[in-house]
Amino acid sequence: MKKIINTIIETIIFICGILSIVFVVLIFGFLFKEGFAFFKDYNVIKFIMGQFWYPDSNPALFGILPIVIGSILVTFGACLIVVPIGIMDALYISEIAPKGIRDVLKSSVELMAAIPSVVIGFVGMVTLVPFVKNLFDIPTGLTAFSGSITLAFMAMPTIVTISEDAIRSVPWQYKEGALALGATKWQTIRRIVLKTARPGIIAAVMLGIGRVVGETMAVMMITGNSAHIPNSIFEPVRTMTATIAAEMGETVRGDMHYKALFAIGLVLFVITFIVNFIADLFLGKNKNK
Amino acid sequence: MSKIEIKNFNLYYTNFHALKNININIAEKKVTAIIGPSGCGKSTLLRSINRINDTIEGVHTSGEINISGENIYDEEIDVGILRRNVGMVFQRPNPFPLSIYENVAFGLKVNRIYSDRNIINETVEKSLKAVLLWDYAKDKLHKSALGLTLEQQQRLCIARVIAVAPNIILLDEPCSSLDPVATQKIEGLMIQLNNKYTIVIVTHNMQQAARISHNTAFMLLGKLIEFDKTEKIFTNPLIKETEDYVSGRFG
Numbered sequence: 404m405k406k407i408i409n410t411i412i413e414t415i416i417f418i419c420g421i422l423s424i425v426f427v428v429l430i431f432g433f434l435f436k437e438g439f440a441f442f443k444d445y446n447v448i449k450f451i452m453g454q455f456w457y458p459d460s461n462p463a464l465f466g467i468l469p470i471v472i473g474s475i476l477v478t479f480g481a482c483l484i485v486v487p488i489g490i491m492d493a494l495y496i497s498e499i500a501p502k503g504i505r506d507v508l509k510s511s512v513e514l515m516a517a518i519p520s521v522v523i524g525f526v527g528m529v530t531l532v533p534f535v536k537n538l539f540d541i542p543t544g545l546t547a548f549s550g551s552i553t554l555a556f557m558a559m560p561t562i563v564t565i566s567e568d569a570i571r572s573v574p575w576q577y578k579e580g581a582l583a584l585g586a587t588k589w590q591t592i593r594r595i596v597l598k599t600a601r602p603g604i605i606a607a608v609m610l611g612i613g614r615v616v617g618e619t620m621a622v623m624m625i626t627g628n629s630a631h632i633p634n635s636i637f638e639p640v641r642t643m644t645a646t647i648a649a650e651m652g653e654t655v656r657g658d659m660h661y662k663a664l665f666a667i668g669l670v671l672f673v674i675t676f677i678v679n680f681i682a683d684l685f686l687g688k689n690k691n692k
Numbered sequence: 693m694s695k696i697e698i699k700n701f702n703l704y705y706t707n708f709h710a711l712k713n714i715n716i717n718i719a720e721k722k723v724t725a726i727i728g729p730s731g732c733g734k735s736t737l738l739r740s741i742n743r744i745n746d747t748i749e750g751v752h753t754s755g756e757i758n759i760s761g762e763n764i765y766d767e768e769i770d771v772g773i774l775r776r777n778v779g780m781v782f783q784r785p786n787p788f789p790l791s792i793y794e795n796v797a798f799g800l801k802v803n804r805i806y807s808d809r810n811i812i813n814e815t816v817e818k819s820l821k822a823v824l825l826w827d828y829a830k831d832k833l834h835k836s837a838l839g840l841t842l843e844q845q846q847r848l849c850i851a852r853v854i855a856v857a858p859n860i861i862l863l864d865e866p867c868s869s870l871d872p873v874a875t876q877k878i879e880g881l882m883i884q885l886n887n888k889y890t891i892v893i894v895t896h897n898m899q900q901a902a903r904i905s906h907n908t909a910f911m912l913l914g915k916l917i918e919f920d921k922t923e924k925i926f927t928n929p930l931i932k933e934t935e936d937y938v939s940g941r942f943g
Contacts, residue, residue, distance in 0.1 A: 502749075574786070576782060576784060576786035577786060577788055577789070578747075579744060579747065579782065579786070580782065580786045580787075580788065580849070580852075581788070581798070581802070582744060582747060582775065583742060583744050583775055583779070583780040583782075583853075584775065584776070584779070584798060584799040584802065584803075584852065584853070584856060585771075585772045585773065585774075585775040585776035585799060585802060585803045585856065586772070586798075586799075586802040586803075587772060587802070590802045594798070594801075594802065595788055598789070598790070599788075599789050
């Protein structure tokens with residue numbers, strides 16, 4: 404009897420474990436099937452290098468260059484903002500802040516992760532967008548720049564929490580050894596702590612980027628959704644994610660436009676896969692030490 | 693002549709009174725051992741001499757520790773300069789996860805002692821030679837220090853300290869994570885170094901104290917019980933607790 408129950412429970416656990424893999428494989432399969440079907444009817448080079456995204460014109464043009472540039476611009480801008488702030492925040496929390504402040508900061512950063520992206524998008528739309536418009540005196544505040552700020556805000560918890568873990572796992576003995584040789588606190592942080600925690604910090608940044616690249620709702624609300632190649636960060640852009648989300652409802656299942664959106668999904672998947680892969684590489688490196 | 697004079701020194705971890713009114717004069721260029729059972733405050737006392745205890749939250753002190761006549765707990769003391777002058781070797785070898793070369797050069801760089809590469813190279817070589825690690829490491833200078841054996845790592849940690857030219861070296865149970873052969877080698881090294889440096893070593897190994905030290909302090913429950921020539925402590929101590937401890941009746 405005991406043995407039977409044991410077997411049943413083991414089987415259930417096994418199925419649950421396998422299920423997640425099955426779902427992931429199914430999603431990939433679907434994405435690949437629909438995405439690759441697009442390239443049968445449409446030239447890959449024209450797709451990736453095409454400068455015009457006019458799915459409704461005749462003939463329809465599916466050039467994703469503007470939206471890829473839109474995604475890269477917004478992501479890059481967000482990184483420029485969030486990486487230095489996030490790492491310094493993590494350093495402050497783990498190395499400098501007194502215990503009381505540390506606890507408050509840590510939990511508020513973690514709380515940031517719990518804010519739904521539509522809420523961040525909405526708050527950004529009513530506060531940040533008019534602010535950017537007035538500050539730079541531009542026709543609209545719905546720009547790549549506003550999107551970058553919003554995304555920076557959303558990537559912050561990931562980057563801070565994981566970097567902080569990496570920094571905190573630097574053995575105390577290293578720091579003590581450095582201090583005992585006459586190093587100041589800052590020298591210890593720069594030469595020992597940051598160096599030792601570097602793989603973890605890089606992983607944190609990569610996961611943050613992954614979050615930013617895949618984010619949809621907030622960027623859709625804030626970047627203006629104009630699919631043209633921008634001349635500066637103070638112009639509206641449209642990202643790959645926003646394109647899929649905004650247009651999927653207008654397509655007919657199985658037509659070119661529908662497949663094109665899946666092809667974008669495929670490109671997005673490749674990008675996030677590479678970013679996450681790099682992150683994993685560095686996380687693994689950190690653990691082996 | 694005494695190099696380190698500890699006067700009426702008390703140390704508290706928040707509310708815990710860890711060191712109780714310690715008075716001791718440590719002689720220059722001699723090896724002084726501090727012995728006593730676990731938790732007696734011997735490491736705490738050692739760690740007070742380079743103020744590395746400052747890094748622990750809630751530590752406060754009273755009294756004085758004078759090194760060459762200067763109270764190191766004076767507000768105007770630069771702890772960076774103090775710690776350069778008073779090197780420390782820890783219980784577990786703690787080389788930085790950098791190359792062997794970078795480990796030894798670390799102290800020189802952070803203290804901006806030399807900026808000339810050649811002089812740094814020379815100092816690294818001299819320091820590694822002093823701990824008898826040069827022959828082994830000279831071709832591996834840019835390999836990670838974490839690839840060394842524990843004993844070699846501990847030698848490297850001593851080399852790292854020697855590189856910044858301290859007058860005093862504090863060793864906190866430097867052999868506790870080493871095997872007997874490695875321990876013997878590190879002890880040999882300490883005997884070689886003692887005519888150049890004032891050495892204070894904390895050990896729970898009484899034979900080690902007897903083998904390498906000139907003077908021995910015995911501590912118990914945060915108090916200094918007895919301090920005298922090593923052979924006197926081990927053969928004819930004045931106080932009963934000392935005798936009980938060195939003869940192995942408790943500890």
